[in-house]
Amino acid sequence: MKINVLTLFPDMFTPLQVSMLGRGLEDGKWKLNLVNFRDFTTDVHHHVDDTPYGGGAGMVLQIMPIKKALDSLKEKGKVIITAPQGKTFNEEMAQSWSKEENLTFICGHYEGFDQRIYDLADETVSIGDYVLTGGELPTMSMIDATVRLLPGILGNSASAVEESFSHGLLEYPQYTRPADFEGKKVPEVLTSGNHQKIAQWRHKQALKATLLHRPDMLEKRELTIQEQEMLNEIKAELNE
Structure with missing residues (x-):
């Protein structure tokens, strides 16, 4: 280009x-x-x-x-x-x-x-x-x-796909070492090695971040049945 x-x-x-x-x-x-x-x-x-x-x-x-x-x-x-x-x-x-x-x-x-x-x-x-x-x-x-969306610009080609707005949701929280910093710990699921559970956690956290900070984006998104169930869980958790 x-x-x-x-x-x-x-x-x-x-x-x-x-x-x-x-x-x-x-x-x-x-x-x-x-x-x-x-x-x-x-x-x-x-x-x-x-x-x-x-x-x-x-x-x-x-x-x-x-x-x-x-x-x-x-x-x-x-x-x-x-x-x-x-x-x-x-x-x-x-x-x-x-x-x-x-x-x-x-x-x-x-x-x-x-x-x-x-x-x-x-x-x-x-x-x-x-x-x-x-x-x-x-x-x-x-x-x-x-x-930054052009091939080869980002070090990891998946980065641009996973970031905020690429799928109509804000990005899920990210963590790196140390796993425990002054008592603030990384969520256990991220260190579990279970990639399916990690993917589910990240999806739910992306929905939560979008609900809290950019609810207008959810109004434009066609939610799947699974996403709607996740949102209901999130709302219930926030109301506890």
Whole structure:
């Protein structure tokens, strides 16, 4: 996969070039192409923004340099703009994007985009109901969530499948050594060696975590008979 990012601040994307994603870059499992659209301006001062027609506070990004930057790309793939009015990014979206050969993100700044820039994009996406100074941080979050799903990026290929949201449930609790730390012990089932009981315990704990912290996810999930029985047990235990 190749990911293009149109941004005024390419230096901000260093976090994507370290750790597991960085190793993936070095191994050629994905590519990151950072494009500063200021390089596509034509005036002496390299302006990328201007005052809005009709008046108002702040400056608005112009369409010309962004359009030229997009046109310079040989393979754009799906073009994505980060903006508050977009649909909220989620794991399902990351799964879908991870199957693309090319993705292109356009990062906004200042008071927003000239409205005609949205016509250049295939999708407008938000990461939540709050305002940031630019689109770089949301873009990095979405790239991280997407690229980590590519084959060979994570050390254990099962990790991405088992994590929160992959199956519509939050992740079950995890433990490691020591088995007893200051009186806080690891649940006995996890040290029993009985893989069937461990799997059942983990499933039940995932349901419990989801019920307690994200009950809205359960409303969207078609529960099996076994899951409904587990939920009834969990609710009874919580009411004791």
